[in-house]
Amino acid sequence: MADFFQTLLRGRPNGLRSRILGKITGARPADPTSAAGSTRREPPARAPDVHVEAAEKSMALHKEPPRDVTPPEGYEVVLHKDALEKGKIIEIIIGGTAIAIANVDGTYYATSNTCAHAEGPLGEGTLEGCIVTCPYHGWKYDVRDGSCKTNAYAKVATYPTQIVGNAVCVKL
Numbered sequence: 001m002a003d004f005f006q007t008l009l010r011g012r013p014n015g016l017r018s019r020i021l022g023k024i025t026g027a028r029p030a031d032p033t034s035a036a037g038s039t040r041r042e043p044p045a046r047a048p049d050v051h052v053e054a055a056e057k058s059m060a061l062h063k064e065p066p067r068d069v070t071p072p073e074g075y076e077v078v079l080h081k082d083a084l085e086k087g088k089i090i091e092i093i094i095g096g097t098a099i100a101i102a103n104v105d106g107t108y109y110a111t112s113n114t115c116a117h118a119e120g121p122l123g124e125g126t127l128e129g130c131i132v133t134c135p136y137h138g139w140k141y142d143v144r145d146g147s148c149k150t151n152a153y154a155k156v157a158t159y160p161t162q163i164v165g166n167a168v169c170v171k172l
């Protein structure tokens with residue numbers, strides 16, 4: 001509505017009234033392609049691909065496990081392979097069993113989610129290379145074989161993984 005009255009008073013941005021007004025007041029006629037002569041707010045210029053990448057990453061993180069995949073005998077589809085960034089570990093519950101899935105440079109490893117020390121959730125720990133650190137008291141485990149680097153007598157179970165299409169499959 002404001003645009004209508006503005007056009008009624010000043011004329012169209014490049015129209016005769018607008019040019020005459022511009023000569024009288026010294027103001028330049030409004031550029032119809034800019035928002036300067038209009039009260040309408042144009043959307044800001046889109047920032048380069050940073051936002052697009054962030055949005056794609058965010059979408060990937062919310063990808064559901066693929067349903068169109070037939071896992072190998074004895075395996076279960078647990079995750080879309082793009083749902084877990086390299087260097088990250090997460091907790092997943094399959095059939096009532098909590099496991100931790102780690103992405104080590106594009107290779108996925110599955111271990112028990114339960115720390116041998118006091119049952120801390122390894123899937124909530126931090127991953128550096130192939131070593132996960134328990135969030136509770138800092139015991140460290142190698143996700144490739146479940147060996148504990150803090151206590152030589154401790155170990156967590158590991159499970160075979162396979163990638164089928166976009167699916168990470170785990171055999172429990």
Ligand code: FES
Pocket residue numbers: 115116117118119120134135136137138139
């Ligand atoms: S529960 Fe994992 S270090 Fe203590």
